[in-house]
Amino acid sequence: MIQIRDLHKHFGDLHVLKGINLDVNKGEVLSIIGSSGSGKSTLLYCINGLETIQQGTVHINGTDVHAKNTDINKLRQKLGMVFQQWNSFPHLTTLENVALAPRIVKGKSKEEALELAAKQLKHVGLGDKLKNYPVSLSGGQQQRLAIARALAMEPEYMLFDEATSALDPEKVGEVLDTMRLLAEEGMTMICVTHEMSFAREVSDRVAYFHEGIMEEIGPPQQVFEDAQSEHTRKFLMNVR
Amino acid sequence: MFDYSFHWRPVVKSLPELIQAGLVTLEIASLAMLLGVVIGLCLALMRMNMKGPLKWFAVTWIEIARNTPALFQLFFFGFGLGAFGINLSPFTIILTGLSFNCAGYLAENFRGGFQAIPVMQINSARCLGMNSWQAYTRIVIPQVLRIVYYPITNQMVWAVLMSSLGMLIGFRELSGETQFFASKTFRVFEYFAAAAVIYYVIVKIVLGASRLLAMRLFRY
Ligand SMILES: Nc1ncnc2c1ncn2[C@@H]1O[C@H](COP(=O)(O)OP(=O)(O)OP(=O)(O)O)[C@@H](O)[C@H]1O
Numbered sequence: 001m002i003q004i005r006d007l008h009k010h011f012g013d014l015h016v017l018k019g020i021n022l023d024v025n026k027g028e029v030l031s032i033i034g035s036s037g038s039g040k041s042t043l044l045y046c047i048n049g050l051e052t053i054q055q056g057t058v059h060i061n062g063t064d065v066h067a068k069n070t071d072i073n074k075l076r077q078k079l080g081m082v083f084q085q086w087n088s089f090p091h092l093t094t095l096e097n098v099a100l101a102p103r104i105v106k107g108k109s110k111e112e113a114l115e116l117a118a119k120q121l122k123h124v125g126l127g128d129k130l131k132n133y134p135v136s137l138s139g140g141q142q143q144r145l146a147i148a149r150a151l152a153m154e155p156e157y158m159l160f161d162e163a164t165s166a167l168d169p170e171k172v173g174e175v176l177d178t179m180r181l182l183a184e185e186g187m188t189m190i191c192v193t194h195e196m197s198f199a200r201e202v203s204d205r206v207a208y209f210h211e212g213i214m215e216e217i218g219p220p221q222q223v224f225e226d227a228q229s230e231h232t233r234k235f236l237m238n239v240r
Numbered sequence: 241m242f243d244y245s246f247h248w249r250p251v252v253k254s255l256p257e258l259i260q261a262g263l264v265t266l267e268i269a270s271l272a273m274l275l276g277v278v279i280g281l282c283l284a285l286m287r288m289n290m291k292g293p294l295k296w297f298a299v300t301w302i303e304i305a306r307n308t309p310a311l312f313q314l315f316f317f318g319f320g321l322g323a324f325g326i327n328l329s330p331f332t333i334i335l336t337g338l339s340f341n342c343a344g345y346l347a348e349n350f351r352g353g354f355q356a357i358p359v360m361q362i363n364s365a366r367c368l369g370m371n372s373w374q375a376y377t378r379i380v381i382p383q384v385l386r387i388v389y390y391p392i393t394n395q396m397v398w399a400v401l402m403s404s405l406g407m408l409i410g411f412r413e414l415s416g417e418t419q420f421f422a423s424k425t426f427r428v429f430e431y432f433a434a435a436a437v438i439y440y441v442i443v444k445i446v447l448g449a450s451r452l453l454a455m456r457l458f459r460y
């Protein structure tokens with residue numbers, strides 16, 4: 001379970017997150033929507049410790065992410081992260097991209113890691129690209145590679161930061177399908193997204209962020225049909 | 241005026257010595273590059289990650305190495321230090337001078353290489369649970385080496401050619417040896433023409449070896 005309490009994040013004078021309280025339960029899919037600059041990416045970075053926080057707490061399965069004595073590298077193994085830009089490691093084949101972390105971080109044997117990597121790549125539909133270098137893959141394929149790479153660490157949670165925003169329109173579907181598949185398998189997911197149909201159909205809850213405040217959270221039906229906040233309604237009118 | 245007649249016999253006779261001296265040139269250039277790569281990498285990391293004296297030490301080194309004549313740098317380690325009673329052997333002078341110079345140039349190549357790697361590469365590695373050492377050695381450095389590989393090759397060629405300055409401090413690498421024979425026999429043109437050919441061959445060998453190594457190292 002992910003528990004966020006009174007989370008505040010400042011970049012210098014800029015108050016980016018203004019007291020976020022949020023629980024994400026095992027097996028839940030949460031979509032986060034909101035306009036540019038509202039702090040959605042920053043929230044994900046605070047959850048996996050890529051950013052420091054100024055106030056409040058984030059707990060993953062009861063462990064405080066930002067406590068000094070927390071082994072952040074160990075904790076991050078529970079949290080897969082997929083970015084807008086896919087960040088493939090260009091000097092490694094797809095198979096090596098996926099097998100590297102299980103081998104050097106988890107200490108799996110080479111054979112074990114390669115087998116696991118091949119399995120994950122097949123899972124995201126890249127079974128025929130094991131020996132390819134990322135440069136020869138399309139954006140959609142590289143993003144699925146990024147998902148496989150995260151999954152190979154056998155995380156309990158997956159964080160997606162606009163995983164489809166940088167893709168050509170015709171490649172968006174294949175990545176969303178992969179995310180859908182994960183959701184169906186019961187993965188706990190937090191998805192920052194601009195894909196409203198994905199948010200509506202796949203998520204258990206949808207949260208709307210506005211200028212560092214979580215203004216609205218609830219089942220998709222409620223947020224999309226019956227939003228309480230004026231900002232949410234305006235935002236949804238504009239994206240539709 | 242054109243009564244100069246070529247005499248190649250003395251050159252042919254001392255060819256073994258010249259080739260031997262060519263190997264000394266290759267050796268001194270290789271050693272200087274080895275030191276230059278290690279020191280250059282350190283200088284680049286110091287310049288990028290440190291503050292205060294260590295940073296300024298690196299910056300000063302790089303600035304002097306790149307913006308003053310290599311010959312002056314060599315003279316500094318020779319006559320300059322000599323004036324303070326520190327007398328280095330010609331071998332040490334040329335090795336120190338060349339390494340100093342190469343390290344300065346290579347440091348900037350490395351810095352460019354590091355800056356070309358997006359921060360997100362490191363973030364992605366860290367998100368997979370890698371610590372920063374693992375992220376650097378497994379993700380960043382291999383990509384940097386790829387980027388600086390051809391600049392390093394160029395620097396190696398440069399080191400081979402620049403080692404000819406050894407002649408001026410009495411070191412018997414290829415140019416020093418050539419000079420020695422030329423003044424002994426007065427066949428100046430013949431000797432330097434032969435030395436030029438040997439330099440050319442050495443450079444071609446360096447480039448060829450670099451290309452072969454690249455084919456083995458870089459698969460993407
Ligand atoms: N490293 C940083 N240093 C300073 N300011 C930052 C930094 N990262 C983000 N910000 C600022 O924090 C605010 C929130 O940024 P964030 O990236 O979280 O927004 P977002 O909701 O993800 O927007 P988008 O939809 O454009 O991705 C923005 O005003 C941004 O300029």
Ligand SMILES: [Mg+2]
Nearest residue numbers: 040041042162
């Ligand atoms: Mg963002």
